[in-house]
Amino acid sequence: MAERSFVNEVKLLRSGAGTPLHVEGILAVTKALLESGVAYVGGYQGAPISHLMDVLGDAHDILEELDVYFENSASEATAAAMLAASVHYPLRGAVTFKSTVGLNVASDALANLSSGGVQGGALVILGEDYGEGSSIMQERSHAFAMKSQMWLLDPRPNIAAIVNTVKHGFALSEASNTPVMLDLRLRSCHLQGSFVAEDNVRPPMTITDAVENPQRDLSRIVLPPASFLHEHEKIHARWPAAVEYIREHKLNEFFEGDVDDIGIIVQGGLYNTLNRALELLGCSDAFGNTRVPMYVMNVTYPVIDEEVLEFCADKKAVLLLEEGQPDYIEQNLHSILRKAGVPTALHGKDLLPMGGEYTTQVVTKGLTAFLEQYSAQLMETQPSLLLPAENPASPFAARVDAQQVQARPPGLCTGCPERPIFSAMKLAEKEVGQEHHVSMDIGCHLFGINEPFNLGGTTMGYGLGSAGAAALNPKDADRSTIGVMGDGGFWHNGLTSGIGNAVFNKNDQVVVVVDNSYAAATGGQDVLSSYGQAETPNRRSGNPIERAVRGIGVKWAKTMTHTYDVAKLKKIFVEAFTTETEGPKVIVAQSECQLNLQRREKPKRAKDIAAGKRVVRQRFGVDADTCTGDHACIRISGCPSLTLKENPDPMRTDPVATVIDSCVGCGVCGANAHAASLCPSFYRTDVVINPSWGDRTLGKIRSAWISMLSSPVERRASQYEVAA
Numbered sequence: 001m002a003e004r005s006f007v008n009e010v011k012l013l014r015s016g017a018g019t020p021l022h023v024e025g026i027l028a029v030t031k032a033l034l035e036s037g038v039a040y041v042g043g044y045q046g047a048p049i050s051h052l053m054d055v056l057g058d059a060h061d062i063l064e065e066l067d068v069y070f071e072n073s074a075s076e077a078t079a080a081a082m083l084a085a086s087v088h089y090p091l092r093g094a095v096t097f098k099s100t101v102g103l104n105v106a107s108d109a110l111a112n113l114s115s116g117g118v119q120g121g122a123l124v125i126l127g128e129d130y131g132e133g134s135s136i137m138q139e140r141s142h143a144f145a146m147k148s149q150m151w152l153l154d155p156r157p158n159i160a161a162i163v164n165t166v167k168h169g170f171a172l173s174e175a176s177n178t179p180v181m182l183d184l185r186l187r188s189c190h191l192q193g194s195f196v197a198e199d200n201v202r203p204p205m206t207i208t209d210a211v212e213n214p215q216r217d218l219s220r221i222v223l224p225p226a227s228f229l230h231e232h233e234k235i236h237a238r239w240p241a242a243v244e245y246i247r248e249h250k251l252n253e254f255f256e257g258d259v260d261d262i263g264i265i266v267q268g269g270l271y272n273t274l275n276r277a278l279e280l281l282g283c284s285d286a287f288g289n290t291r292v293p294m295y296v297m298n299v300t301y302p303v304i305d306e307e308v309l310e311f312c313a314d315k316k317a318v319l320l321l322e323e324g325q326p327d328y329i330e331q332n333l334h335s336i337l338r339k340a341g342v343p344t345a346l347h348g349k350d351l352l353p354m355g356g357e358y359t360t361q362v363v364t365k366g367l368t369a370f371l372e373q374y375s376a377q378l379m380e381t382q383p384s385l386l387l388p389a390e391n392p393a394s395p396f397a398a399r400v401d402a403q404q405v406q407a408r409p410p411g412l413c414t415g416c417p418e419r420p421i422f423s424a425m426k427l428a429e430k431e432v433g434q435e436h437h438v439s440m441d442i443g444c445h446l447f448g449i450n451e452p453f454n455l456g457g458t459t460m461g462y463g464l465g466s467a468g469a470a471a472l473n474p475k476d477a478d479r480s481t482i483g484v485m486g487d488g489g490f491w492h493n494g495l496t497s498g499i500g501n502a503v504f505n506k507n508d509q510v511v512v513v514v515d516n517s518y519a520a521a522t523g524g525q526d527v528l529s530s531y532g533q534a535e536t537p538n539r540r541s542g543n544p545i546e547r548a549v550r551g552i553g554v555k556w557a558k559t560m561t562h563t564y565d566v567a568k569l570k571k572i573f574v575e576a577f578t579t580e581t582e583g584p585k586v587i588v589a590q591s592e593c594q595l596n597l598q599r600r601e602k603p604k605r606a607k608d609i610a611a612g613k614r615v616v617r618q619r620f621g622v623d624a625d626t627c628t629g630d631h632a633c634i635r636i637s638g639c640p641s642l643t644l645k646e647n648p649d650p651m652r653t654d655p656v657a658t659v660i661d662s663c664v665g666c667g668v669c670g671a672n673a674h675a676a677s678l679c680p681s682f683y684r685t686d687v688v689i690n691p692s693w694g695d696r697t698l699g700k701i702r703s704a705w706i707s708m709l710s711s712p713v714e715r716r717a718s719q720y721e722v723a724a
Contacts, residue, residue, distance in 0.1 A: 010059040019197040026051045032166035037201035039091040040069040042079040045522040046098025048189040049127030067206040080106035086120035089210040096125040100139040114148040115230045116220040117177040121170030124181045131357025140324040145301045152301040154183045156271040159193030176242040185269040257293040266321040268298035277364040282380025312344040319370040320348040323358045409450040415664035417563045417591030422453040428573030441465030443486035452638040463489035466498025483511045488519035491528045502584035503553040516593040524596045556581040559588040566675040615689040618665030622657045626681035629654035
C-alpha cells in the first residue's frame with residue numbers, strides 16, 4: 001500500500017496520438033516509456049522517484065496489454081542487472097532508483113553493462129535529490145556517468161522536454177550501444193505541465209520472444225580479451241556515435257539574447273531557476289525570453305566540444321551554472337577552451353558556491369556578480385533577496401529572536417510502532433546498568449538518533465545497520481553492540497551483509513529488525529515479509545523474517561508481534577543483553593506502520609460513520625490532578641500527541657502533560673508509564689460514535705452511579721464554600 005494511489009491518473013496512459021495531457025512529471029515519464037516501445041521496467045523505490053514505481057504498479061493492466069514486463073526489484077543492483085536483457089536482444093529496458101545511493105548499490109552491474117554495451121536501448125532513470133532538504137549524503141550522479149562512460153541526460157524542467165528526452169534517451173543508447181542515465185531533479189518529478197500524447201507502442205520484441213529465441217555474442221561478455229577491447233570501443237566508436245546523435249538531434253539548446261559578448265552555460269535541470277533569477281534582475285521574462293544568450297546542456301555528459309566552442313566564440317566571458325562538487329563540467333570546459341586557444345573568460349565556482357543547492361537566491365547573487373563585472377546595464381531591477389539579512393526589507397530578515405525558536409528535530413509519527421522499540425531499549429539498558437553502542441540504518445528508525453532517545457552513533461547505508469557494528473566485537477567485552485535495520489533494509493542486503501556476516505564471524509551483537517510490514521520511509525511499498533494485503537497474483541509476500549535468519553544459522557531469535565507492549569519488549573531486550581548464546585541475537589519487532597494503517601482505516605471508519613454504524617475510537621489522556629509535572633513520560637516517548645498544557649491547579653505552576661486530538665490510540669504513552677513505573681496518570685477512553693441503545697443505557701447508568709457516589713463529597717464541599 002503506497003502512500004499515494006495513481007489508479008485514476010493511470011487511465012490517461014491509454015491516451016492516443018494528438019491527445020493533450022496535463023499531468024505530473026512522473027506520469028509523463030511513464031507515458032513516454034510506453035510510447036517508446038519499452039519491453040521491461042524495474043526499479044527500487046526512493047525519493048523522489050518512488051511515485052514512478054507506484055504509477056507503474058497501478059498501471060499493471062496497461063502494461064500487460066502491451067506485453068511490458070514490470071517488477072519491483074529487491075535492490076538497485078537487481079534493477080541494474082535487469083538491463084542485461086538489452087545486451088544481446090533489441091529490447092528497450094528502463095530501471096529507476098534514487099540518485100547516488102542507488103548508483104552506489106548498482107555500480108557493479110552498471111559497470112559491466114557499460115563495458116559490454118547494449119543492443120537495445122537501456123535507460124537508467126535517476127531521482128536526483130540534492131540540497132539541504134535531501135535525506136542523503138551530498139554527492140552527484142555525474143561521477144558515475146564519467147566512471148563507466150554512460151551518457152547523462154539532465155533535461156529542462158518542462159513536461160514536454162522530459163517526454164522527448166526519454167524517447168531520445170532510448171534512441172541515443174541504441175545509436176551508441178551505450179546505457180543512458182536520465183537525471184530527474186526533485187522538482188521535475190512533481191512538476192505539473194502539458195504535452196501532446198502519441199500512441200503507445202507494443203515492443204517489437206517482447207520478453208517472451210527473447211526467451212524463446214536465445215542469442216549469445218561472446219564479444220559482449222565482460223571477459224578478457226573482450227573486456228580490453230570494450231575500452232577501445234568506448235573511445236573510438238561509441239563516443240563519436242553519441243556526439244553525432246546529440247548534435248544531429250539538437251538535444252542541447254541555444255537561446256539567443258540581446259547581447260553577444262557574454263553568455264551563460266547551464267545544466268538543463270537548473271534552467272528554470274536560472275530564468276527566474278534573470279527575471280528578477282529584469283533580464284528575462286516568465287516565458288524564457290532572455291536578454292543573455294544561453295547554452296542549455298540537456299546532455300551534461302559527454303560534453304560536446306564543438307558546441308561549447310561555437311557558443312563561446314567571440315564572447316569575452318561566460319558564466320557556467322554547475323550545481324554541486326567537484327566541478328566536473330567546469331574543468332572540462334576549461335580544458336576545451338584552452339586547448340582550442342579560445343580566450344573567453346570562464347566563470348563558475350568563483351562566483352557561485354562550490355557546494356550546496358543552487359536556489360534562486362544563490363543563482364541571483366552569482367549572476368549579479370557576473371553581470372556587474374561584464375554587462376551591468378542589462379540589470380533593470382534589484383530584487384530584495386539580494387539585500388543583507390540584517391536589512392528588514394530582506395525576505396530573509398529574522399522575524400523573531402532566534403533564541404525564541406525551539407529546535408524541532410525530525411521524529412517518528414504519532415502512533416509509530418517504532419517509538420516503543422526505542423523506549424524499551426532505553427529501559428532495558430537502565431535495568432541491566434549498561435549503555436550500548438548502537439549502529440543505525442536507513443529508514444524511519446534512524447530518527448531514534450534524535451531526542452528523546454539519543455540512540456545511534458553511525459549509519460553506513462541501507463541494510464548495513466548490523467555490518468556497521470561488525471568491527472566492534474571484542475571477545476572480552478562485558479556487553480554486546482546493537483545493530484538496527486528495517487524490514488526493507490533487511491531484504492535489501494541486511495540478511496547477508498549484516499546477519500549472515502555476524503553468523504559466519506561469530507559476532508555476538510544484538511540485531512533489531514524493525515518490521516513495520518512496508519518500505520515505510522519511501523511511501524509504504526510492500527516488501528518480501530509484508531503481510532495482510534500484500535499478496536498479489538504476481539508476488540509472494542508474508543515470508544517471516546525470523547525464519548530467514550534461522551535459516552542462515554541464527555540460534556537466538558525472537559519475534560515480538562505487538563511492539564506497543566513496552567514491558568514485554570523490554571524483557572526481550574534484557575534477555576538478549578544477558579544471554580550466553582553464541583552468535584548474533586535477533587529481535588524482530590513487528591507492528592504495522594501507523595501511516596499505512598490509518599490510510600486504510602480512516603476512510604473505512606468515515607464510511608461507517610456516514611452509514612450510521614457504531615464506531616468505537618480509543619483515545620488516551622492524562623489526569624491533570626494526578627500528573628506530577630515531571631514530564632518523564634514525554635522524555636521516554638517523544639510522541640507528537642503527548643505535549644504540555646497549563647496546570648489547572650492554581651497552587652502548582654509546573655505545566656502538566658496532556659494528549660491532544662492527533663492521538664491515534666496506540667497506547668504507548670500509558671505502556672511507557674507502566675513499564676518505567678512512572679505516575680499512574682494515564683487513562684484510556686473509548687469514544688463511541690453512533691452509539692447503540694445499549695451504549696446509551698449503559699452511559700445513563702454510569703452517570704447516575706457516579707452522581708450518587710460523588711454527591712456526598714459535593715455536599716460537604718458546598719458547606720465549606722458557604723462558610724467561607
